[in-house]
Amino acid sequence: MAAISEAVPQTADQYNEDILAVLKPPSPLYVLAVLGLLGLVGAGVVALAVQTYFGMGVTGLMHPVMWGVYITTFVFWVGIAHAGTLISAILFLFRASWRNAINRGAEAMTVFAVITAGLFPLIHLGRLWKFYYMFPYPNQRGLWTNFKSPLEWDVFAVGTYTIISILFFAVGLIPDVAAARDRVTDWRRHLYGILAMGWRGTSEQWRHHSRAVLHLSGLATPLVLSVHSVVSWDFAVSLVPGWHTTIFAPYFVAGAIFSGMAMVITVLVPVRRAFHLESYIRLEHFDNMGKFIVLTSTIVGYSYAVEFFMAWYSANPYEQMSFWHRAFGDYWWATWIMISCNILVPLPLWIKRVRMHVPTMWVIAIFINLGMWFERFVIITTGLSHEYSPAAWGYYTPSWVELTILAASFAWFLMLFMIFLRLFPVIAIQETKELHYHRAEGH
C-alpha cells in the first residue's frame, strides 16, 4: 500500500514550479496517444458520415426502441459532467478545502463531458442540419417551439449548463493563466497574456473575482441539481412503464454524481502518476471521493430497490411486467452488469484502506463508469422494448455505426482532456496556494 501521506510543497513558489511543469513540451508518447485518440474520433466521423448519407436505417433503432445507444450516451455524459460542478461549486459553498487540488481537473472534465453530451441529441436527430429547429426563432411558418415538452426543457437546461460550466471554468483560470504568463518564455506567453486579460492580482481585481466565483457557485449549485432532474423528466414525464415515476429526479442526480466522481478518479489517477503530482492530488482526496461514491452508490442502490418494490406494490400489471422483464427478460445481462458494477463493486469502499489504495480505486472507478452507462441503457431499452401491447414488443441491437460513434465519444473526451493538460494548469495554483498560507498561519 502507498504511504498514507505525501510531502506537502514547502514554499509558495514550488506550487507554480510543480504545477506549471506539466505545461512543458509534450513527449513522443503523449503525441502518439493524442494521434491514436484522433484516429478513433476520425472513425466516429466516418460512421456519422455513413449515417448522414444513408439515413437512420444504418442504426439498430427500430420500432419500438427508437431511443438507443445515442440517448444512453447523452445521459451518461451529462451525468459525468456533474461531478465537476459538485466539486467546484457545491463543495466551495461548503468550504470543503480538500476540493482545491482536484477542482480544476474536474471542471475541465465537466466542460468536455457536457460538450460531448451535447453532440448526441444532434447525432440522434439524423438530420443534423435541422438542429436549429429546437430553438425558438422567428420564422415564416409563424410557429414557436413547444415549451411544455421535456425535450425542449432539456435544450435550455443542457444549453445553460454548457455555458455556465465554460464561464465558471474560464473565470477560475484567469489568475492561473496570469501565473503561466509570468513564467513561460515561448510563444505561449502571448496566448496566456491575451487570456489573462490584464490580470495583475491587485486587491481590486481579487475583490471582484472572489465575488464572481461566489455568485457563480451559488448559481451553479441549483443548476447542477436541476440539469439531471430535467434530463430524468425526459423519461419520467412520459407514460412508458418503468419510466413514469417520481423518484427519477433524485435518482438521476445521485447517479450523475456517482458516475462523475468515478470519472474524476479514472482521469486523475493517470495524470497524477504521469506528472508526479502526488504532493497535490493526495490520498486524502481519494479517501473523500471514495466516501462520495459510497454515499451515492447507496442512494442509487436504494433507488433500484424502490423501483422494483413500487412495481410490485402498485399492483399495476404493466409496471410489474416491465420490471420482471428488466431483471429476467431479454436484457437481464445488462441489468445484472448494472447492479454488479454500481452496487456490489463499490462495496469495498466502505473500508478506508481500500479508499486509500489508488490502483484499487482506479479499477473500481472504471467498473462504475461501465455500470452507469449500462444503467441508462437498461432504463431506456428495457422500458421501450416492452411497453403495453405484446404485439409491439421488440429487441434492440446496436449497429456498428452506433458502437463506433460511442467509442469515438470516449476518444473525443479523452483527447480534449489531454490537450487541456498541456495548455492549462490541471491543478488550480492559486487555490492550492491559499491552503499553503492557511497552513502557514496555523489554520
Add this chain to the structure above:
Amino acid sequence: MATVLGVLSDPKATAAALRSVREAGFDEVDAYSPVPSHEIEEAVARGPSWVRAWTLIGGLAGVCLGYLMTIWMSYDWKMVVGGKPFASIPAYTVIAFEFTILFGGVLTVLGLLVHGLALSKPNGQAYRPAFSSDQFGCLVNCHGDQIARVQELLNQAGCSEVRVVEG
C-alpha cells in the same frame, strides 16, 4: 503624486502593512497578491463588489424574460390541447429557472470583466512576475514630500524591499 511599493512574503504581514499606512493617514493604497485574501481586502477597505448588482440584475432579467417569452409565444401560436390553458406556468417555470441562472451567470462574468479587468487599472510599473508566485506587493500613493514617511512605515511593517515606483 508618488507611488511607493513595499514587498512582503505573506498575506497576514501585507494586511498589517496596509493597515499601518492607512492608520498613518495614507488612504490611497492597493496590493498585489498571488492568492485572494480577506485580510488584505479588509485592509484596503474598498467596500462590497459591484459584481453582486450585475448578478441580481441578470437573475431578475432572466426570470422575467423566461416567463414572458414562453407565455407570449404560447399565445402567438396557440396549441389547443384538450381545452387546457395555452400557457402552462408549471412547465414554463423550468425555462424561467434556466434563464435566471443563464442571465445571472453571464452578467456576473460581464460584471467581473467590466469592474475587475476593464475599469481596474493596475500599476504596470510596479508589477513583477513574483506577485503571481510567492510575493505580495503593498502600493501606497502619496505626495512627493511624504515618500520618506511611507518608506519608513513600510520598512517598520517588515517589507523585504521598499522602492519608489513613480514620482
